[in-house]
Amino acid sequence: MNHYRIHANEKSFSCDICNKQFTKKTNLNTHCRTHTSEKPYSCDICNKHFSQKSDLNRHYHTHTGKKPYSCDVCNKQFSRKYVLNRHYHTHTDKKPYSCDVCNKQFSRKYVLNQHFHSHTNLKLYSCEVCNKEFSQKSKLNTHYKIHTNEKPYSCDVCSKKFSRVYHLNNHYKTHTNEKPYSCDVCNKQFSRKYGLKLHLRTHTNEKPYSCDVCYKKFSKKGALTRHYLVHTDEKPYSCDVCNKTFSRKFGLKLHLRTHTTEKPHSCDVCYKKFSKKGSLKKHFLTHTNEKPHSCDICYKQFSKKSDLTRHYRVHTNEKPYSCDLCNKQFSRKHFLNEHLRTHTNEKPYSCDICGKKFSQKTNLTTHCRTHTNEKPFSCDVCNKQFSQKSSLKKHCLTHTNEKPYSCGICSKAFSRKYGLNLHFRTHTDEKPYSCDLCQKQFTQKNFLNVHLRTHTKEKPYLCNVCGKEFSQQSSLSRHFHTHAIEKP
Secondary structure, three states, X not given: OHHHHHHHOOOOEEOOOOOOEEOOHHHHHHHHHHHHOOOXXXXXXXXXXXXXXXXXXXXXXXHHOOOOEEOXXXXXXXXXXXXXXXXXXXXXXXXXXXXXXOOOEEOOHHHHHHHHHXXXXXXXXXXXXXXXXXXXXXXXXXXXXXXXXXXXXXXXXXXXXXXXXXXHHXXXXXXXXXXXXXXXXXXXXXXXXXXXXXXXXXXXXXXXXXXXXXXXXXXXXXXXXXXXXXXXXXXXXXXXXXXXXXXOHHXXXXXXXXXXXXXXXXXXXXXXXXXXXXXXXXXXXXXXXXXXXXXXXXXXXXXXXXXXXXXXXXXXXXXXXXXXOOOOEEOOHHHHHHHHHXXXXXXXXXXXXXXXXXXXXXXXXXXXXXXXXXXXXXXXXXXXXXXXXXXXXXXHHHHHOOOOEEOOOOOOEEOOHHHHHHHHHHHHOXXXXXXXXOOOEEOOHXXXXXXXXXXXXXXXXXXXXXXXXXXXXXXXXXXXXXXXXXXX
């Protein structure tokens, strides 16, 4: 009798709660448990409960590892028959389910159902803890693990735990180095199909995600989500050590390494260690000397795309970063951050040898070479060595006699832009540096520094021969000549 109802499409059993109808009473009874949350079937091994006996039987396969269903094409095995049927679509590329709105096709019906929510923006499931809403119940269940910190899936190789089995399966590929997905354009390989999908957008320049505020477009949804924090200035992640806040959890994770000095990424060539994987990738280019990014205007090449982006500002004179205190503008955010310390007088970098403090890490690195006498930069023409790369560049101009910077008033040319800027003050009589003690003014900061020693009586330059001290390096250099002409 029940079988005849299948042909007649007769559904005589109805749910009292939602009015859904069924051909069989057993199906109705099973359905009612979705309302009551009743789970009468229990696993003897882990005590997990299920609403249907068939779900319990399939669950047992996770303990036994049994996979009775095998693919005839690639021999891949599965614990459930419907998963095998879905898998067959990967060989046939068959997508029988189509969206009525945008005609996008899918290999699985439930994926189509999920896709429909992207058109309706319907979110039926809400988190009881933080009220966040979701279009799918499975996503809500996954979200709950954020609050409970539950990670039920563990790696058999390294014991690392995960909240989702999908993440565990992706993690396994880090041990096997398996990369089954390959790009048809550049042959780059990926461990995840999603990674390949995102990569293809670098070739097509597709950016399907757009900001509602400023209309900036992004190739990844996660990048758009992070971008929104620029508008809200929200920084929900805080460091327990120094209370510094971050808009991204990943940013906090990297920051913590500045406290722990952890550097988990190591170079296979020179064994140098890095705290960031991106820093290691950039470092590899120093060994290969690869510079894949080229400027369309002057054809200068760069190893990093970010360096090329910053370089373009040399041509456009774009300075998108502005100081809120003095309105001075900068081409790079890093320069702005360093400039802000001139207002706060913050000097976070300290020399381990003499205790001198610096506002910039590069200045500390250069200063340390005064103790070690290290000069890593060498001239290709005369082999003269320098402690700073900028000093080497300036020195190279002495060989070429190149003076690319010219005064617009008197046409005097200079090898350095800094020299031109100082020269302009001879026309404007500008003296921006003033002594706090006697109000005497100077055109250059180093002139002011030398002058301050007349007040402090500081003499930092010491003769290694006779121990005499001097307030200026030039005075020490002249003094050395007195020893050079001494007769034995």
